[in-house]
Amino acid sequence: MIDKLEMFIALAREEHFGRAALAQGVTQPTLSAAIKQLEDQLGVMLVWRGSRYQGLTPEGQRALIWARQIVGDTRTLRQEMRVAREGLSGDLRLAVIPTALTVVSELTADFGESHPNVRFSVQSKTSAQILSMLDNLEIDAGLTYLDNEPLGRVTTVPLYAERYVLVAKAGHPLLSGPVKWSDLGDVPLCLLTPDMQNRRIIAQHLIEAGVETTPQIEASSVVVLVSHVVRSNLATILPVRAAEIFLKGDDLGAVPLIRPDASHVVGLVAPHREPFTPVLAGLLDRARALSELA
Template sequence: MIDKLEMFIALAREEHFGRAALAQGVTQPTLSAAIKQLEDQLGVMLVWRGSRYQGLTPEGQRALIWARQIVGDARTLRQEMRVAREGLSGDLRLAVIPTALTVVSEITADFGERHPNVRFSVQSKTSTQILSDLDNLEIDAGLTYLDNEPLGRVTTVPLYAERYVLVAKAGHPLLSGPVKWGDLGDVPLCLLTPDMQNRRIINQHLVEVGVEAIPRIEASSIIVLVSHVVRSNLATILPVRAAEIFLKGDDLGSVPLIKPDASHVVGLVAPHREPFTPVLASLLDRARALSEIA
């Protein structure tokens, strides 16, 4: 039944029979037959059907909760048995908000040295995508904001407080000292796209001081933002730790943004499910040891 539940989870995630089949590595008729067999076994209709996928029935929505729990537990069991045979090993799938991509290595490098048989996969995702992927068992943990928008039912480990700087080309007049958020009204900016929580945080702090953010350029990549700052009169707003890697040369400079001295907590999130897999439990323990927040 586990394989049928995994197909059911994929269908709920993809909302399309063909895409779900592709994600599971099976043909569409195979997936459709598996869903029908699952319905027969449970004695209820799980999916509204027409000429195409039309959503989950109320019973299907309830079954999805159980499916995620059962599949998650089955994966935990398999990993427990592997650890019993081979020691701590396996794959850890992490999703990370773009502004924390330079920070994730502080966790993975340290953990990898302690547990060389664990392999990491790291993807860049929005905070919303991270929570969705946790629900759908697509990732094992995420690195995201903990205190700005609702997280739902997850396990959290605070790691550090994110603070903000204005980044501009060397010689920019605003680099002479701290800059107030309220002074940015006439500054040409490039910022992350609105689907990024970092952008919503920046908008929030600008609005608080009466400034409307109308960036000249929006991008989903910090590298794109920084490359435009290097080649133009644009400035950008970045978390300190995301900016540090770009400030090692002489091309760019940064100054703190003050009034308010804004900060937001970033940390590890994992499914609210126990027991954790041995690898994930070890990662959470190591994250607690590395936390900068008391």
């Protein structure tokens, strides 16, 4: 039954029988047969079928909620039993917004040293992708904004307040002191892509300051933005935590952006499901210990 529920969750996520089968490491006929067997066991049709996947039936939508809960609880049970045998061990999958990638090691490094049998995987994702991946059991936790856009039903641990700086090549005339958001109207910028919540936050502050800007470069990577700043007259807007790692040399400088002195809370998010797996419970405890906003 659990294997069939895993395949059902994958099908709802991928919305395609072939992609779902690939994600589960089975053939498409095997996945189709498993979904049909699940329907027979439950006595309802879960998936609208035609020549291709056409979505979940109302019963399928309800069954998906239960499937996620049952599969999540089963994984927790298995990890609890493994911890009883081997101590804290296993895989912890994290997804992180690009502007917090330099912060995630504060959570994982010491935790990993204390628990060497725990392995981490870290992916860079948008805030919307992080919430979707939590729902679909693709990750165990995420690092994202907590106070700017709706999160839904999740467990949260605030970590720090993100504040913003203008980053430019050394010698840029604006690096002589704090810069108001309203001063940026004529500044050539490179920014994250609009699907990133950081970009939406920055766009809102610029609009409120009366500034309309069209970036010359858009990218989904902070590294791409900074590399363009180093090689051109472009500037970028970054959270202080994301900028610090690039400011250790002499090539770049940064100044605070003021009026407003904007800040937004970043923190750890996890499924609203208890008990947590032992590894996730340990990470949540680590996050609470590190929080600057407690």
